[in-house]
Amino acid sequence: MAKVTDRLNIHLADWNLLYTKLHHYHWYVTGPNFLALHAKFEELYDYAGTSLDEVAERILAIGGKPISTMKQYLDQTMLTEGGKEKSPEEMLEQTIKDFQTVVGSMRETAKLADEAGDGVTTDMLNGHMAELQKQVWMLTAIAKGLPVKA
Template sequence: MSKVTDRLNIHLADWNLLYTKLHHYHWYVTGPNFLALHAKFEELYDYAGTSLDEVAERILALGGKPISTLKQYLDQTMLTEAGKEKTAEDMLESVIKDFRTVVDSLKETGEMADEAGDSVTTDMLNGHIEELQKQIWMLTATAKGLPVKA
């Protein structure tokens, strides 16, 4: 199970980074889509907050130790911090890219959990994959016509 909890800690780091990054976008988004994106980024950081707690509690339930410092999150995340994105389009592109990265990683962890006979973790990860794929679709539809790789 330690391989699974190690991978879950990477997801914990990713969710924590997304939580902060989505707050950044929520505060700094501007332009004609401000109202919709401001609300959407808040919805997404709320989801990231719920997800990071769920992952940490699953790690604990498996007898592991969830990472819990900013340094650990930055050391283990597969994502990059916000700051370079200046436009709403940049922010959307970044979120779509991050969500795709997380989905791919969640699928790999799900396969590991399956091999370990941990269907509960697999179910949790599949729920996250389902939600992120829905959000990718919605964000891509929002960005249609913008310079975003959909």
């Protein structure tokens, strides 16, 4: 089952990256929709925090070793750090892209886990994918309500 745990470590790295990146958006978002976006990004980093722990503990439960340093997370994540996004539109767009990237990656892991007879890992990933897909829909709806860029 080494392959499944290797892939779960990538998800662990992605969740850790998102945990930090979503805090950045929570702190630095500005504009007339500040309150709603500030609260939304908090909801999302809370979900990232819960999920990263679930993934790490699942890795331990199936005999693997979760990576646990910032350096390892940066080395293994599929995502890039935040900081370049200035407007709320850019922050939402980047979050949507990141969630879609992560869902695509989790889908491969879920398939691999299923083939390995590890339906519990597949169930966990399906739960994370369902939540991320719901959030992509919500963030897209929020982005459409923001003032159009000049």
